Amino acid sequence: MEEKKDKTGLLREVLDGAAGLAGSYAATLTHLFRRPVTEQYPEYKRPMPARTRGRIILTRSPDGKERCVACYLCSGACPVNCISMQSEEGPDGRRRAAWFRINFARCIYCGLCEEACPTLALQLTPEFAFCKDAIEDFVYEKEDLLVDHGGKDPDYDFYAHAGVAAGRPKGEHIGEDEPVDVKSILP
Amino acid sequence: MPDLIIDGRPVRVPKGTPVIAAAESLGIVIPRFCWHPALGAAGACRMCAVMFLDGPVKGLEMSCMVPAADGMVVETFHPEAVTFRRRVVELLMANHPHDCPVCDEGGHCLLQDETISGGHALRRFPGRKRTYLDQDLGPFIQHEMNRCIHCYRCARFYQEYCGYLDFGPMQNANRVYFGRFASGPLESPFSGNLADICPTGTLTDKPGRYKSRRWDCQRAPSVCPHCSLGCATVALSRYREVVRVEARENPAVNGHFICDRGRYSFGYAASAERPRQARADGVPTSMSTALALAGTRLGGVVEAFGPEAVAVVGSARSSLETQTALTALARAGGWRGPAFFADRTEQQAVAAALAALAGGRARSLAEIGQADAVLCLGVSPLHDAPMLALSLRQAARAGAVVAVADPRPATLPLPFTHLPLAPDKLPGAAALLTGAEAADAAAIQRALPLSPELWPALERLAPAFAAAGNPVLVFAPALAAQAPADARFGLFPVLCGPNAAGAALVADADAPACDDLARAIEAGEVKGLVLAEADAAALSPRLAAALPGLETLVVLDHLPTPSFAAAKVFLPTQTLFESGGTLCNNEARLQYAAPVAPPGEPVSRDGRGGHPPRDYARKLPGTDPLPAAALCAVLALEMGLDMPALSFAAFTGVGPEDVAPEGTRATRLPAAPTAPAPPSAPPGQGLVVVRDDALFATDAYGRYAPLARAQAPAASVVRLHPDDAAGLGLADGEALTVTVGDRRIEATLAVSAAVARGAAVVPRLPGWAGLPAAIGPETLRRRQP
Amino acid sequence: MTDILCGILVMLARMAVVLAVVFGLAAYMILVERKLLGRFQVRYGPNRVGLFGLLQPIADGLKMLLKEDIVADGVDRRIFLIAPAIVAGAALFSFAVVPFGPTFAVFDRPIAQVIADTDVGLLVIFGLSSLAVYGVALGGWTSDNKYSLLGGIRGAAQMISYELALGLSLVPVAMMARSLNLTDIVSAQATLPFALSQPVAFAIFVVSALAETNRIPFDLPEAENELQAGFHTEYSGMRFALFFVGEYVNMILLGSVTAIFFLGGWNGPLLPPIVWFGLKVLAVPVFLIWTRASLPRLRYDQLMALGWKCLVPLGLANILVTGALLAAGR
Ligand code: SF4
Ligand code: SF4
Ligand code: SF4
Ligand code: SF4
Numbered sequence A: 001m002e003e004k005k006d007k008t009g010l011l012r013e014v015l016d017g018a019a020g021l022a023g024s025y026a027a028t029l030t031h032l033f034r035r036p037v038t039e040q041y042p043e044y045k046r047p048m049p050a051r052t053r054g055r056i057i058l059t060r061s062p063d064g065k066e067r068c069v070a071c072y073l074c075s076g077a078c079p080v081n082c083i084s085m086q087s088e089e090g091p092d093g094r095r096r097a098a099w100f101r102i103n104f105a106r107c108i109y110c111g112l113c114e115e116a117c118p119t120l121a122l123q124l125t126p127e128f129a130f131c132k133d134a135i136e137d138f139v140y141e142k143e144d145l146l147v148d149h150g151g152k153d154p155d156y157d158f159y160a161h162a163g164v165a166a167g168r169p170k171g172e173h174i175g176e177d178e179p180v181d182v183k184s185i186l187p
Numbered sequence B: 001m002p003d004l005i006i007d008g009r010p011v012r013v014p015k016g017t018p019v020i021a022a023a024e025s026l027g028i029v030i031p032r033f034c035w036h037p038a039l040g041a042a043g044a045c046r047m048c049a050v051m052f053l054d055g056p057v058k059g060l061e062m063s064c065m066v067p068a069a070d071g072m073v074v075e076t077f078h079p080e081a082v083t084f085r086r087r088v089v090e091l092l093m094a095n096h097p098h099d100c101p102v103c104d105e106g107g108h109c110l111l112q113d114e115t116i117s118g119g120h121a122l123r124r125f126p127g128r129k130r131t132y133l134d135q136d137l138g139p140f141i142q143h144e145m146n147r148c149i150h151c152y153r154c155a156r157f158y159q160e161y162c163g164y165l166d167f168g169p170m171q172n173a174n175r176v177y178f179g180r181f182a183s184g185p186l187e188s189p190f191s192g193n194l195a196d197i198c199p200t201g202t203l204t205d206k207p208g209r210y211k212s213r214r215w216d217c218q219r220a221p222s223v224c225p226h227c228s229l230g231c232a233t234v235a236l237s238r239y240r241e242v243v244r245v246e247a248r249e250n251p252a253v254n255g256h257f258i259c260d261r262g263r264y265s266f267g268y269a270a271s272a273e274r275p276r277q278a279r280a281d282g283v284p285t286s287m288s289t290a291l292a293l294a295g296t297r298l299g300g301v302v303e304a305f306g307p308e309a310v311a312v313v314g315s316a317r318s319s320l321e322t323q324t325a326l327t328a329l330a331r332a333g334g335w336r337g338p339a340f341f342a343d344r345t346e347q348q349a350v351a352a353a354l355a356a357l358a359g360g361r362a363r364s365l366a367e368i369g370q371a372d373a374v375l376c377l378g379v380s381p382l383h384d385a386p387m388l389a390l391s392l393r394q395a396a397r398a399g400a401v402v403a404v405a406d407p408r409p410a411t412l413p414l415p416f417t418h419l420p421l422a423p424d425k426l427p428g429a430a431a432l433l434t435g436a437e438a439a440d441a442a443a444i445q446r447a448l449p450l451s452p453e454l455w456p457a458l459e460r461l462a463p464a465f466a467a468a469g470n471p472v473l474v475f476a477p478a479l480a481a482q483a484p485a486d487a488r489f490g491l492f493p494v495l496c497g498p499n500a501a502g503a504a505l506v507a508d509a510d511a512p513a514c515d516d517l518a519r520a521i522e523a524g525e526v527k528g529l530v531l532a533e534a535d536a537a538a539l540s541p542r543l544a545a546a547l548p549g550l551e552t553l554v555v556l557d558h559l560p561t562p563s564f565a566a567a568k569v570f571l572p573t574q575t576l577f578e579s580g581g582t583l584c585n586n587e588a589r590l591q592y593a594a595p596v597a598p599p600g601e602p603v604s605r606d607g608r609g610g611h612p613p614r615d616y617a618r619k620l621p622g623t624d625p626l627p628a629a630a631l632c633a634v635l636a637l638e639m640g641l642d643m644p645a646l647s648f649a650a651f652t653g654v655g656p657e658d659v660a661p662e663g664t665r666a667t668r669l670p671a672a673p674t675a676p677a678p679p680s681a682p683p684g685q686g687l688v689v690v691r692d693d694a695l696f697a698t699d700a701y702g703r704y705a706p707l708a709r710a711q712a713p714a715a716s717v718v719r720l721h722p723d724d725a726a727g728l729g730l731a732d733g734e735a736l737t738v739t740v741g742d743r744r745i746e747a748t749l750a751v752s753a754a755v756a757r758g759a760a761v762v763p764r765l766p767g768w769a770g771l772p773a774a775i776g777p778e779t780l781r782r783r784q785p
Numbered sequence C: 001m002t003d004i005l006c007g008i009l010v011m012l013a014r015m016a017v018v019l020a021v022v023f024g025l026a027a028y029m030i031l032v033e034r035k036l037l038g039r040f041q042v043r044y045g046p047n048r049v050g051l052f053g054l055l056q057p058i059a060d061g062l063k064m065l066l067k068e069d070i071v072a073d074g075v076d077r078r079i080f081l082i083a084p085a086i087v088a089g090a091a092l093f094s095f096a097v098v099p100f101g102p103t104f105a106v107f108d109r110p111i112a113q114v115i116a117d118t119d120v121g122l123l124v125i126f127g128l129s130s131l132a133v134y135g136v137a138l139g140g141w142t143s144d145n146k147y148s149l150l151g152g153i154r155g156a157a158q159m160i161s162y163e164l165a166l167g168l169s170l171v172p173v174a175m176m177a178r179s180l181n182l183t184d185i186v187s188a189q190a191t192l193p194f195a196l197s198q199p200v201a202f203a204i205f206v207v208s209a210l211a212e213t214n215r216i217p218f219d220l221p222e223a224e225n226e227l228q229a230g231f232h233t234e235y236s237g238m239r240f241a242l243f244f245v246g247e248y249v250n251m252i253l254l255g256s257v258t259a260i261f262f263l264g265g266w267n268g269p270l271l272p273p274i275v276w277f278g279l280k281v282l283a284v285p286v287f288l289i290w291t292r293a294s295l296p297r298l299r300y301d302q303l304m305a306l307g308w309k310c311l312v313p314l315g316l317a318n319i320l321v322t323g324a325l326l327a328a329g330r
């Protein structure tokens, strides 16, 4: 403190300050002559990485059936509560969504639903530009969300792993033993 | 009273308490799968391992198997114990299917919770998973045996606690299977509890299958309105629809469980037939129009014939709030009523039954489980009050003598003595067993000269009851006079509706009963009637028959009863799930049921199975109904009446703010009225009509719950004693035509020695309400092909 | 008679020209600022409306005109409505005394390139610029919003403080020109602009002028990360635009004033005087924009310390030295 008040200290401070000012003016000046880095969006569309978080789809398993089992995990994970659905038992005995609705006007594209989805049904796609004139049009129903492919993970089939006998009998899922014979008297 | 230290905190618990329960009293929840407070320990799952550092037991032990003892020092988070528990979960998961997303337990699954909280995420075990074939266990329980972790809770509950044997463990070693010998509906009327106690998704609730996750449901404590016991329940509602009812722990009433009637009869609230719109002369209209019309019509009657020409009828199924509001409305208008009971005798009987409870003689359901002798007088436990059967079983397991003196055939999952006696014989039988001295053989023969087959049983019972230190008399209100003066005997009346006690407390002693009102209508004295949550046909056939003589009939209800169809003005009310309300159970205990479902047409129906309409401006459909008490107030306003602000505290001595979570006993009981005359033998030769409840669909609400109705027997059954059947020339299994008034009902005949001589047991259904007190061959006839 | 009519006509013409030029300049100054800032930050700035975004100011103006004029509840309506006009008005009035070039003749009539050639031009400008503080302070105070109030108070304190330094920096100018008439001051710099002969005064002037126009690094009255938008938080639509345009008119005014006081006005070799003047006027806003891109905002105490502890003493000392030198020179 004491030194700062003496003459050389003050002078140095002034010079330092002036140099600082000059430095920042110089820095901005050099920027003035650089090429802007902005991408001109509608003319140039940057290819998005596959895992970009944009519009959500419901994919299908390799056998072409709906993957979503209406487990409510995505709607439970969604921080803005924009997914709603009703589960039911389908004709093939599989659990599925009677209806499934995402309100994209509310979605913040955080991807938590995708992380929560245990069947890899729900996936975010790189599509981010889908404007509408009316806010109601952002409410997508199951038929709008459902696609006919497996998205990023085309090979996974939840029902091949699960133990329930929906489509596949007991004991025929991956990594399962024959069903126990309850009436056997063998040791 | 052992003193011990758990996780550094001292605690003193009653002798015999397992360490896991002692920890719970400190708020420390030790992981467990097989231990259950009601079922005790099995030591099957090894999940509750904790470290005993000091005291009589040392080392890693199962906290559910070790009773608390002096000087114990227990650490629940000891690294060794934590590792042990983590390994247990990993072992359990070795065979557990990859099912959580499609499993209905997910979200409230104990196994899921422990697996996730223990951090088990990666499968290290390379072997294959064990699988089982599932069974169809009937309409209530879904079986998915792969998920079982062999905790034996289901078997212990089903076989030991409830006493039914058709479901249980089979096989040995790695093949243990929990199921029935063959697919088929579970026989126990308490089977729904399996879904609650199974800690995994092996046994789940079938009616609620694939409907919702627990976290999406609104949940609120409720009270079961399907019999007079008032078991504590939790109602779960989602998308404006009650989707499940579960047992709630109320140590004073139902303990941890409820019966299947209480669990599966909730469908009336969301049923498609439920009237949700006001009607004027049968034409749907708006609430305000209907209310105005009700006001004008009733006002017209008052103007033309005076206030005495309007009467109010309530029922034993309304909440205390509604019953109080009806009373206030009637008082404000100077109208007659409200009448809550079919006739004066019934009202007096219920009042007498409650009066008898004064002086600390009331027993709760839990206390019946601790009694050493129980006599059920005119009560068929499994049908009149199903959870009573479970309490009786607990008493019997502890060695109590149980006798059921009732004209109807009785089945109970416990050793008991059935005394099938016609109603007029019941007082005599009661006197034999409730005296201070054991009745001797001579007295027994004198009292029941015509039933020699019962003498030996009574001779066995009499000394047991005389010697009992803590006997309980369970009785129907008609037999209130038989409540013994002997103070040893605890008393437990079983009443005719969820809030029958409330009705008896609220009703004036000299209030007219339905039959009186019917007489007044016939005489042209009453011209306008307000029927609030009451079905005239079920309550009093005479009143139902008199309804056409009215000038105006205003019905407030949420059930599509015949009275709803007859209404001139109909005003829809909310159910207990929607408005909430206080019910007073058979032991005069007031309990509050909180509102849980928002009123309105369920989303499922609104969307016709698909997604609900995407219309933000629309009024939600079906939201017209109001609480009946509020409708009374609006009606009073409409008619310019000054309705007094009345709280049910005025009738029960307990205000709404004093109702404790486990219920609070009414402090104002009726002053001992003249006890009703005991049932007398019918004049002439007829058979006394005795009405019997079924487990499902005979209670006021269950009749309108689709799921409960689906469980009701397809054909009505009339039961007779073999002698009486022979006297009528009828044989077992014969098709009958029963004449009720001018209608004929088809039924089948069941003949059994378990029916009292001289009694005809018929179902308690509104259609049968018109039968006279005694019937003969002209009523019961073989059906002509 | 014709004399008077011609005089009025010429006067009106001059006013129209000045207003049009000033407003046009202000509007495009906004575009220039956004473009320049963009380039300073390695991006493009507005380039969508018209060629190179040239129609952007028009689009913005239209947008502002069409926006709802929201007057918040609880404000003093009259003052609220007048405040922006004070800011813009004060700046515009100042142009009445600003000379743009030497007097020239049309049909033998001398036409001064100034609306009102008064002998106290310096004082008029000074006085008018002090008025602007009312706009800021009143706008902030009447908005009934704590952020606006803080912004208004900051604005008032800052502008009053720096007015002093500003005044002190101009005293040597008047001393050297021996006149308060702006045309005379310009003439006094025919050989050497005061920026070179009075570097200290010039430096003080530039810093104080920055502070007077509320621009970065002295934009504390509207410091958006502390006060939302400071004194004009509650303003919207055309009224906000008035504040906004006022700021840019002020920048141009500052450019003119700097050119006149320190950069030698329209004096310069080769090019016609008006071009020289224009170039000098524009150089100042460009410098301000460059400053905005380069410097961070001062803290409030730093701002006050700079004004009172540094600029004012320096200005006084400068006057003394100038006076001494002038006395010695005589
Ligand atoms: S991305 Fe995030 S906000 Fe959008 S639906 Fe999924 S969880 Fe909800
Ligand atoms: S988490 Fe996946 S499977 Fe579950 S409901 Fe959502 S989309 Fe369907
Ligand atoms: S029982 Fe529990 S852990 Fe097993 S599948 Fe169901 S939710 Fe998952
Ligand atoms: S079925 Fe459920 S309750 Fe029964 S043993 Fe298996 S996990 Fe336990």
Ligand code: FES
Residues within 6 Å of the ligand: B031, B032, B033, B034, B035, B041, B042, B043, B044, B045, B046, B047, B048, B049, B062, B063, B064, B065
């Ligand atoms: S809870 Fe103790 S062993 Fe299962």
